[in-house]
Amino acid sequence: MSSAPQINDPDALVLSPDPSHPANLIPELCAAFYKLGWVTGTGGGICIRTGDKVYIAPSGVQKERIEPSHMFVLPYPQPTTDRIFLRRPALNLKESACTPLFWNAFEQRNAGSCIHTHSQNAVMATLLWPGGMFEISHQQMIKGVRRGGNGLALSYLDTLRVPIIENTPNEEDLKDSMAEAMERHPEAAAILVRRHGIYVWGDDWQKAKTQTECLDYLFEIGVRMKLAGLPTVLN
Numbered sequence: 001m002s003s004a005p006q007i008n009d010p011d012a013l014v015l016s017p018d019p020s021h022p023a024n025l026i027p028e029l030c031a032a033f034y035k036l037g038w039v040t041g042t043g044g045g046i047c048i049r050t051g052d053k054v055y056i057a058p059s060g061v062q063k064e065r066i067e068p069s070h071m072f073v074l075p076y077p078q079p080t081t082d083r084i085f086l087r088r089p090a091l092n093l094k095e096s097a098c099t100p101l102f103w104n105a106f107e108q109r110n111a112g113s114c115i116h117t118h119s120q121n122a123v124m125a126t127l128l129w130p131g132g133m134f135e136i137s138h139q140q141m142i143k144g145v146r147r148g149g150n151g152l153a154l155s156y157l158d159t160l161r162v163p164i165i166e167n168t169p170n171e172e173d174l175k176d177s178m179a180e181a182m183e184r185h186p187e188a189a190a191i192l193v194r195r196h197g198i199y200v201w202g203d204d205w206q207k208a209k210t211q212t213e214c215l216d217y218l219f220e221i222g223v224r225m226k227l228a229g230l231p232t233v234l235n
């Protein structure tokens with residue numbers, strides 16, 4: 001008898017031979033992000049939304065070792081009351097604590113994917129820019145960032161600005177301040193969290209990943225410029 005998942009079997013939502021299926025992509029991308037130092041120590045990750053379904057990794061697990069069967073699938077949109085699921089893993093796991101923050105990206109930017117990293121470049125940027133905004137100009141990689149994370153790409157002549165919000169002891173409690181920062185700065189492609197990391201979103205996982213890479217590069221070079229005493233914004 002075949003053990004393949006049947007129609008109406010929730011496991012069919014995460015078991016696919018297609019490498020581009022979100023349940024296969026999330027483990028692959030988390031393993032790649034781990035190598036970059038973005039999701040070490042279990043923190044951070046990526047979620048993917050395909051229309052009315054959201055694929056989310058478990059919380060507090062080694063993100064470089066997750067498997068498709070560990071994935072949560074949630075319907076989008078959600079009711080305003082309790083969180084509902086289309087599929088939960090058989091193991092006793094909880095969905096990522098980043099879920100409410102990923103939801104900000106879906107609801108406010110219609111994002112198809114959101115990435116959270118604990119990159120030291122992002123954290124250092126929040127320490128060396130003690131105000132509410134990271135700023136850098138005249139860098140080629142600025143061209144890889146889109147206005148609002150989902151609009152037209154910035155030009156070499158644009159100054160990149162990324163808002164910084166203050167950290168909270170619990171990840172979930174960042175939801176409101178992240179939502180406010182996104183509302184106040186419609187051109188922002190991401191939100192930095194002081195002494196913690198960053199949330200970056202995009203129309204799809206490819207665009208979210210590209211923007212996270214460009215931003216991380218810009219944080220790294222911005223930090224190095226600042227430490228070398230060089231101005232990061234030119235007139």
Ligand SMILES: CSCCC(=O)C(=O)COP(=O)(O)O
Binds near residue numbers: 041098
């Ligand atoms: C050492 S990780 C602390 C919690 C955190 O910052 C985080 O991003 C948690 O993400 P998870 O997906 O594991 O809930």
Ligand SMILES: [Zn+2]
Binds near residue numbers: 043118171196
């Ligand atoms: Zn985090």
